[in-house]
Amino acid sequence: MATGKTEKARRVRQNDLRDGNLRVKGENFYRDAKKVKHLNMYKGGKAVRNAKGEVIKAAYLQDTKAPTARVDPNRRWFGNTRVIAQDALSHFREAMGDKKDDSYTVLLKRNKLPMSLLDEKDTAESPSARILETESFEKTFGPKAQRKKPAAVAGSLEELAQATNDDQTKFEEKQDLNATLGLMGGVDTDEFSAEAKEFIFSKGQSKRIWNELYKVIDSSDVVIHVLDARDPLGTRCQSVEQYIKKECPHKHLIFVLNKCDLVPTWVADVLFVNMVCLLQLWEIDFANYCVISFWNGAVACCAPFWSQRPGGLGLYELNESETWLFRSKRPYIRTTASCFPLLTFQAAWVKHLSKDYPTLAFHASITNSFGKGSLIQLLRQFSVLHQDRKQISVGFIGYPNTGKSSIINTLRKKKVCMVAPIPGETKVWQYITLMKRIFLIDCPGIVPPSTKDTESDILFRGVVRVEHVSNPEQFIPDLLAKCERKHLERTYEIKGWNNSTEFIELLARKNGRLLKGGEPDETGVAKQVITDFNRGKIPWFVAPPQDTEERTGEDKKAGYKRKRAEREERAEAAEQAEYEAEQEHDLLPKKQKV
Structure with a gap:
């Protein structure tokens, strides 16, 4: 016998005819309270109309008639709500000016003070504040007014040429920014005609991709800009950075130099080495130069082509008969007692980009990664700084094929995003859970329009x-x-x-x-x-720019070395002359000797 029939017979036998839902007095006999609520859900949210179609009862929050409001007759409504003295404002402006340009300073809580009071136009250094020094009121208006002299743009041809170059640079930056704002839904008032270019080189600039970027930026608390370590400035989206800085100043932006295994150590990595033990390797011969680096806690011997920086730290010249290698698993390697200290130095690109935003070197790999611990620790710091939020979202943006999805797979230590060595594999944004309070957002690759980029630049960056x-x-x-x-x-x-x-x-x-x-x-x-x-089979990279301070220091060191070499040469020449004089004195006959 079926189970339903047995249960029905039991209810009839025990006079228990209820089906588990309570009957409500006044409702239809065939509908219980649960069914009535379900039907009211379909009927609700709409306006009630009569036979003529007129609204008798407006829908929820759709009523246009508001009740009469009365304001309490209190003078506090017509006074200043918050007042700040000028000296306090100046002190706050100085404190903010010191911390505003620091890339490693995080603003946790904003004051209710209007930030527009801190603009440059209110400071004493602004041109508008010093207008009375050059043009007084008496000499501008009234009977003592003097004729205004025309303001010359430049005093010489060199200044005029420099001003023209500056205007051209500003025009190109404005053109790129306007094109970016136009793609991101902003207002583009200037209409510039674009250069005729093959359609294939316009990849990464469609409305669909930029809409995905807008959603990622809007949903992220921390934005990670992934750069290619071989060409960081070429894969840097400065127009997007300006957009984030202008429209979303509360969001944190950091740089990640991915593919740092394809460049020399002095370019992208940060070395912290105190003492290195050498292992001697026989029966294998490399080039005459070999670069030493730390890689994921183990010391390794890097590729021979990394010796492009002659005389740099970590560069050692070897003899033809011997080659030095670190921590190799080959059985015919034996340890020697040779040890020498290495100084700590910071990579050039990391040091250069850290002036704008925090920068990390990274190598995306599920099994053998580099920089994973540093990136996770940085994200944990952001989650700790924002304790008022239940979770934080981290968005990954950048050029196509720079390794955004690979970094997410590395952080999760498994394949959660589709990756491929070709651009355009990621089509839409994707949410991935890293921890309980940290979420990752993958974004398709974007290519900001730029007037400086040629077709060769676009092709060599892996966009096409x-x-x-x-x-x-x-x-x-x-x-x-x-x-x-x-x-x-x-x-x-x-x-x-x-x-x-x-x-x-x-x-x-x-x-x-x-x-x-x-x-x-x-x-x-x-x-x-x-x-x-x-894909990195051919070694190449863009050398980082050298700072003026470093250049000055190196010039001073070179000058010191040159002066020391000159002193040593003069000393050697004096010794040689003295030695020759002694030899001549010894060769003279005894009668001629004094």
């Missing part, structure tokens, strides 16, 4: 899929200019080319990529070379 590029041979000369000749010779094992055409022909014949009649496949070989360039 190489297989969709027509006539890729035209970009090979720019590629050869970015790379050193010895790196290409070591990578492809070819020598003796004078231009890009000969390089493609030699590589095509070496790899056997020939067309009908023995002609080299220039298009296919060019696409392969560009792919190797973007």
Whole structure:
């Protein structure tokens, strides 16, 4: 017998005919309170109308008739609500000026003071505040008014040329910012005609992608700007940074230099080494130069092409018969007692970018990552600083194929985002849970429009899929200019080319990529070379700019070394002259000796 029939018979036998829902007095016999609430949910939220369609009862929060409001006749309504003295305002302005430009200072709580009072126009250093010093009221208005002299833009041709260059730079920055604001839904009052460009090089600038970026920025408390360590300034979206600084000043922005394994250690990593034990390796010979670096807690020997910085820290010249390596797992390596101290130094790009925002070096890898602990610790600090929030969201933005999804997979230590070595794999934004109070947001790659970027720059930054590029041979000369000749010779094992055409022909014949009649496949070989360039097979990087202070210090050191060398040369010359004089004195006959 079925279970339902048995239960029904039990209820009839025990005179228990209730179905679990209470009946409400006055309701329909066939509807209980639960069913009535369910039907009222469908009926609710709408205005009640009569047969003529007139609104008898407005919907919830839709009534246009407001009750008569009465204001309490109190003089406090017409007085100042908050008053601040001028000296207190000046003190607050000075304190904010000291901390505003510090990239490692976080504003936790804003005062109710209007921040517009802290603008430069109210300070004594602003041009508007010093107008009475140059043009007094008596000399401008009244009977003693003097004729106003025309204000000259420049006093010489050099100043005029410099002013023209500055105006051109400001115009280009304004043009890029207006284009970015136009894509992000802002107001673009200036209409500039864009340069004619192939459609494939406009990837990353569609409305769909910028709408995704807007959602990520709007939903994030911390924005991580992922940069390519090989070209940080080229993959930096400065127009987006200005937008965040202007429209969302309460959001935190940090830089992450990804792919730092593709550049020398002195470019992207931060070394903290006190004492290094050397291991001697036999039967293997590298180049004459070898770079030493710390990698994920283990010391490793880096690639030979990382010796591009002659005389830099961490660069050691080796003999041809011996090579030094660190912590290798090969069985024929034995330890020596040689130890030497290394000084601590900071990477150039990290030091340069840290002036604007906090910067971290990172290597995205699920099994062997670098910088993961530092990034997680930084995110934990942000979560601790914002204790008033239940959780914080961290958004990842940047150029396509810079490793945003790979960093998220590294932090989670498993594959939670789709990754690929081609741009455009991430289509929409995605929420990922890192911890209980920290959420990660993945964003598609964006390419801010810029008047300075050429088609070669866009292609070499990995924005465009190489297989969709027509006539890729035209970009090979720019590629050869970015790379050193010895790196290409070591990578492809070819020598003796004078231009890009000969390089493609030699590589095509070496790899056997020939067309009908023995002609080299220039298009296919060019696409392969560009792919190797973007994926890190060909070593290249943009050298970081050198600061003026560092340059001055190095010039002073060079001057000291030069003066010391001159003193040593003079001392050696004096010793040599004295020695020669003694030799001549010894060779003289005894009668001529004094």
